[in-house]
Amino acid sequence: MHLVVANEAQKAERDHxxxxxxxxxxxxxxxxxxxxxxxxHAWSQDGMRTWLLCDDAGQVLTSCETFRTHSFLRDSECQSTPGDSFIIASVFTETALRGHGHATRLMDLVASELERTEPRAQAAVLYSDVGPRIYGRSGYREVPAWDWHLPVLGGPVLHKVDSLLEDKDVPAALARMRRPEVPFFMWPGAEQVDWHLERERIYAELLRRPRPRACGAVVGASTAMWAMMARHGELVVLMLDARSEEDAAALLEAARAQAHKAGLSKVVLWEEPDTMPWVARLPEASREARDGSLPMLRPLREGLPAASDVPFPRALWA
Ligand SMILES: CC(C)(COP(=O)(O)OP(=O)(O)OC[C@H]1O[C@@H](n2cnc3c(N)ncnc32)[C@H](O)[C@@H]1OP(=O)(O)O)[C@@H](O)C(=O)NCCC(=O)NCCS
Structure with missing residues (x-):
């Protein structure tokens, strides 16, 4: 068995x-x-790969994708070293080939290959839709995952934002956002955030439904960005940097109002420790165990903290 980076024709075959x-x-x-x-899309062009595990006859046994994201690791002198982390997505084995350890072998080989060939590699992450067990065997550790669900808002807005954001505002919005003060974190670039909006644009076109008019909002020094998940009728908050409880309420109200106007059924926010107490005090917010997309992290070098100490904003999902 061996690992292959797929060419365009092989990627198209996997798509089917x-x-x-x-x-x-x-x-x-x-x-x-x-x-x-x-x-x-620009983010994919800049470092997305499709990996195949093939048998000796060249038959594809299983596949996955990796995307590159920025990450920062603090050393013992508290210096932050920029590096790369890799988001693993779309792990897939055909039904007839399942249960033979192919996906597990692929996970092992891709991680070893990244360790060997990527000098800046810091971590590999994935979002499991099949629980933690299979990926745990390859060294991935899960982070408990909770979501906050907020109803859409059709009535008057109580907390005003300063302005709403459009697609072109993403780089400036991202630049305003505070980075986490933790030993290790991943941080999307503007193209990575726009990849979520590209998904939104694609589904809006294909399913013939309107896009929300805004993809985020700012109030004071606080910023939020979001995207429509047309398939699920939801608006998902990609990044939330709220400097106060009041700002968090204003930004989430703006998201709820946009979701209402776009005909969506709710707003979903991935729980993060900084904003959790404020979100929990919003009268209509409910906390739900996340269904799928369980964040899991595997170090690709020494010195990483436990997975549970790593922040996972929704913008880092792929
Ligand atoms: C998940 C998947 C990639 C596993 O491929 P595989 O080559 O059979 O993987 P392995 O043989 O290495 O491991 C199989 C394990 O995955 C588990 N698994 C597969 N589907 C599962 C599911 N829906 N929920 C929980 N566990 C699941 C099996 O129970 C088995 O566990 P065990 O060995 O501990 O009994 C394959 O089932 C698949 O392509 N599923 C559809 C796409 C998908 O959901 N991909 C995962 C996205 S995170």
């Missing part, structure tokens, strides 16, 4: 198979378009 897992509600043709567009 992975439709079964991730295609709905798109048609096969629409899903193939989705994949091509996502791979053509």
């Amino acid at each position: 198979l992975t439709y079964a897992a991730w295609g709905s509600p798109l048609t096969v043709e629409q899903f193939l378009q989705r994949e091509l567009r996502l791979r053509a």
Whole structure:
């Protein structure tokens, strides 16, 4: 068995198979378009790879993708070293080939390959839809994951924001955001955030539904960015940097109002420790155990803290 980086033809072949897992509600043709567009996006062009595990006859046994993101690791002198971390996505084994350890072997080989060939590598992360056990075998550790669900807001807004953000405002919005003061964190670039908006644009076009008019808001020094998950009828908060309880309330109200105008059913916010107490005090907020997308982290070098000490904003999902 050996690891192969897929070429364009091999990626297209995998798209036909992975439709079964991730295609709905798109048609096969629409899903193939989705994949091509996502791979053509600037963030994907800058470091996305599709990996294949092949047997000796060259048959593909299983596949996954990796995306590069920025990360920062503090050393013993409290100096922060910039590096790369890798988001693993779309792990897929055809039904007939499942249960033989292929996906586990792929996870092991991809991590070793990244350790060997990526001098700046700090961590590999993934978001498990199949629980922690399978990836735990390859050294990934899970982080308990909770979501906050907020109803959309059709009535008057009580807390005003200073302005709403459009796609073009993402780089400036990201630059305003405070980075976490923790030993290790990953941080998306503007292109990575825009990749979520590209997904939004793709689904809006293919499913013929309106996009929200804004992709975020600012109030005072606080900033939020969000994206529509058209498939689920939700607005997901990608990043939330709220400097006060009042600001958090204003930004989330703006998100709820935008979700209402776009015909969505709720706003979903991944729980993070800094803003959790404020969100918990919002009268309509409910805390739900996350269904899927369980963050898991595997160090690719020494010196990383425990996975539970690493922040995971939704913008880091792929
Ligand atoms: C998950 C998947 C990649 C596993 O591939 P595989 O080659 O069979 O993986 P392995 O043989 O290495 O490991 C199989 C393990 O995965 C577990 N698994 C598979 N699907 C699962 C699910 N939906 N929920 C929980 N565990 C699951 C199996 O129970 C098995 O566990 P065990 O060995 O501890 O009994 C494959 O089932 C698949 O492609 N599923 C559809 C796409 C998907 O959900 N991908 C994962 C996204 S995070």
